[in-house]
Amino acid sequence: MKLNNKAMSIVEVIVTFSMIMFLLVGLLVIVMNYRNKMAVSLEELNLDSFKNNLTQDINKDILTNGVKEITDDTNTTDTSNPCYSLGLNRCITITFYNNTKKVLGTSKVNPNNKDSIINKYIYYDGIKYKLKDELPNTLPEGRAWIDLESIKVVDDAILDSSYTVLEDGTQVNIYTIDIEVSHIDFKDDFGIHIVASTDYIGM
Amino acid sequence: MKKKNSRGFILVETLIVTVFVVTLFVLVYRATIPLMGEYEQQNYYDDIDSVYYSNLFKQIVTRYANIDYIDEYLKNNTYMDISDCTDTILYSNNNYCQLVKNKLKIKEDDKILITEYNIKKFKDEVKRNDYFDSGTLSNFRDYISTVPNYEPFYSILNSMAFNNNSNKSILASAINAFNKKFDVPQPRYTYIGKYRLFIIRTVEDADGSTSRRYSNIGVYTGTNPKFLMGEKVIFNPGDGEKEFYVLANSRSVESTVTLILAQNLAGNVCFNTAKTSTIPTTLLDQLKTKTSGWSNVPYLTNYTYTSSAGYTINYNGYRARLLEENDIYEFLGCKEDEKLCYDPTLAFEVAFEEEKLNFLVDNLTETNGYWTGAVVPNSDLYAWAIMKGKVIPVNLNDCTNIGIRPVIEVEKSLVRREG
Numbered sequence: 001m002k003l004n005n006k007a008m009s010i011v012e013v014i015v016t017f018s019m020i021m022f023l024l025v026g027l028l029v030i031v032m033n034y035r036n037k038m039a040v041s042l043e044e045l046n047l048d049s050f051k052n053n054l055t056q057d058i059n060k061d062i063l064t065n066g067v068k069e070i071t072d073d074t075n076t077t078d079t080s081n082p083c084y085s086l087g088l089n090r091c092i093t094i095t096f097y098n099n100t101k102k103v104l105g106t107s108k109v110n111p112n113n114k115d116s117i118i119n120k121y122i123y124y125d126g127i128k129y130k131l132k133d134e135l136p137n138t139l140p141e142g143r144a145w146i147d148l149e150s151i152k153v154v155d156d157a158i159l160d161s162s163y164t165v166l167e168d169g170t171q172v173n174i175y176t177i178d179i180e181v182s183h184i185d186f187k188d189d190f191g192i193h194i195v196a197s198t199d200y201i202g203m
Numbered sequence: 204m205k206k207k208n209s210r211g212f213i214l215v216e217t218l219i220v221t222v223f224v225v226t227l228f229v230l231v232y233r234a235t236i237p238l239m240g241e242y243e244q245q246n247y248y249d250d251i252d253s254v255y256y257s258n259l260f261k262q263i264v265t266r267y268a269n270i271d272y273i274d275e276y277l278k279n280n281t282y283m284d285i286s287d288c289t290d291t292i293l294y295s296n297n298n299y300c301q302l303v304k305n306k307l308k309i310k311e312d313d314k315i316l317i318t319e320y321n322i323k324k325f326k327d328e329v330k331r332n333d334y335f336d337s338g339t340l341s342n343f344r345d346y347i348s349t350v351p352n353y354e355p356f357y358s359i360l361n362s363m364a365f366n367n368n369s370n371k372s373i374l375a376s377a378i379n380a381f382n383k384k385f386d387v388p389q390p391r392y393t394y395i396g397k398y399r400l401f402i403i404r405t406v407e408d409a410d411g412s413t414s415r416r417y418s419n420i421g422v423y424t425g426t427n428p429k430f431l432m433g434e435k436v437i438f439n440p441g442d443g444e445k446e447f448y449v450l451a452n453s454r455s456v457e458s459t460v461t462l463i464l465a466q467n468l469a470g471n472v473c474f475n476t477a478k479t480s481t482i483p484t485t486l487l488d489q490l491k492t493k494t495s496g497w498s499n500v501p502y503l504t505n506y507t508y509t510s511s512a513g514y515t516i517n518y519n520g521y522r523a524r525l526l527e528e529n530d531i532y533e534f535l536g537c538k539e540d541e542k543l544c545y546d547p548t549l550a551f552e553v554a555f556e557e558e559k560l561n562f563l564v565d566n567l568t569e570t571n572g573y574w575t576g577a578v579v580p581n582s583d584l585y586a587w588a589i590m591k592g593k594v595i596p597v598n599l600n601d602c603t604n605i606g607i608r609p610v611i612e613v614e615k616s617l618v619r620r621e622g
Contacts, residue, residue: 182409
């Protein structure tokens with residue numbers, strides 16, 4: 001049998017090469033896109049874990065011991081109060097029914113101090129729950145480090161309390177702990193949002 | 204031989220193949236993208252905040268909702284909308300309900316639904332009823348398809364300490380019968396639920412947009428209040444209200460709580476007048492006499508205590524007992540085999556290092572305390588007492604500074620929290 005011994009023409013080669021290049025570029029774009037997504041997902045996962053761990057730790061104490069009182073001790077002048085010496089930006093003390101106390105607070109962030117921004121944390125019961133942020137090596141002129149942060153912590157409304165009186169005359173206090181934690185890439189709030197009532201019956 | 208067709212694809216053939224391949228890709232894409240959306244949506248199903256919020260609202264339902272009314276309603280309906288805290292038939296303490304709802308950021312348009320614990324029927328209703336595919340409930344159908352009909356959340360067997368296995372097996376049979384009737388998958392017979400509470404709320408996200416959160420939690424309405432060790436409570440044992448501290452939540456049945464009087468009932472009592480390491484007869488006589496008028500405290504029946512020293516106290520006919528080694532293990536948070544924590548056989552005192560144990564030494568001075576029912580074995584000289592913030596071996600000859608502090612077990616319904 002006679003073989004077809006003709007090679008590809010230059011046009012065929014160019015067309016094939018173009019198609020392969022087109023496919024490769026397309027694939028590269030997809031891979032890069034997923035690479036970015038993976039990095040973003042990892043960041044989201046870290047923030048989710050942060051929120052879940054801290055929320056669970058605080059709620060576990062609340063459900064086990066019951067909240068008797070929560071006080072904002074940010075500006076305490078009592079030297080024996082842990083909030084006095086911890087150097088936190090905002091600091092609240094949770095007192096449980098068994099009279100144990102635990103401190104919750106946010107770290108101080110200095111707009112011009114890179115370390116304070118990349119190492120910010122929420123403090124609870126002796127543990128620093130870190131919110132690792134990333135900043136570029138050099139600061140663009142006319143900017144403050146705080147302008148470049150990805151993770152933002154808002155603690156203005158860290159503690160709110162209301163009360164009501166039940167039919168039997170018992171006063172019930174309800175405390176809301178709100179620390180917002182947001183990331184510029186995500187719409188979700190990864191903060192701590194806890195509602196605790198002194199009308200406690202346990203789990 | 205037939206001549207081969209040496210021509211390549213014609214344009215039409217190429218176009219057909221291209222269209223076919225593109226169509227295939229479009230179909231795959233359309234099938235995949237919604238899955239990714241659903242996955243993202245599931246982040247909002249039973250998220251951690253919503254679950255804890257549901258737990259708090261569950262307490263409103265168990266304590267202040269009209270359970271009979273809910274029961275009656277659910278006889279003819281698969282679910283009940285209990286979002287309205289101003290409903291005076293549904294809730295007592297309406298203001299508290301509303302306050303909790305506000306604090307949990309449950310808005311007026313949001314929904315709180317209650318169903319039977321087994322949501323099989325409710326799921327059918329959700330599939331049929333277009334109400335569950337509109338407005339606030341627009342994604343509810345998707346959410347409920349991810350929720351199992353049954354979830355274990357409450358272990359009735361574990362919450363009760365049974366005296367013998369026959370009681371346990373009777374209860375297990377009853378629960379098995381319940382499971383058969385209500386189609387509970389085996390072997391989850393230890394779990395029992397009455398209602399399921401669903402909360403659907405709209406949440407403002409960090410970027411100002413809104414998203415809907417869905418959560419559910421089981422409700423067991425028969426749960427007795429749980430008291431905390433060291434919690435001060437008021438109880439009238441029969442001769443007027445007195446302050447007690449909670450020692451343990453329950454020793455025998457779920458509805459009872461073990462209390463210790465917040466002060467000594469009698470002071471300057473000898474362990475026994477013989478001042479020997481035998482049964483504390485003097486203490487027991489005093490205990491029986493001083494608590495004989497405590498008519499609201501049931502008599503202890505078949506309750507005996509065997510000390511590490513070998514003697515047994517039979518509390519038949521007593522309304523109260525003395526503190527014992529098991530109590531000490533419990534409040535120190537150690538087990539009987541953890542000798543480093545507390546070893547009743549060695550006369551070494553154990554300090555209460557935790558502030559939460561201060562209740563044990565309330566109303567005591569530096570020099571007085573109260574006896575437990577246990578002597579230090581083989582010492583012939585000491586019995587265990589509570590004083591100076593410690594579990595301490597006290598010389599049996601010391602009859603001047605040590606008193607009695609009765610331990611009782613009473614119905615939780617008769618106990619009032621302080622304040």
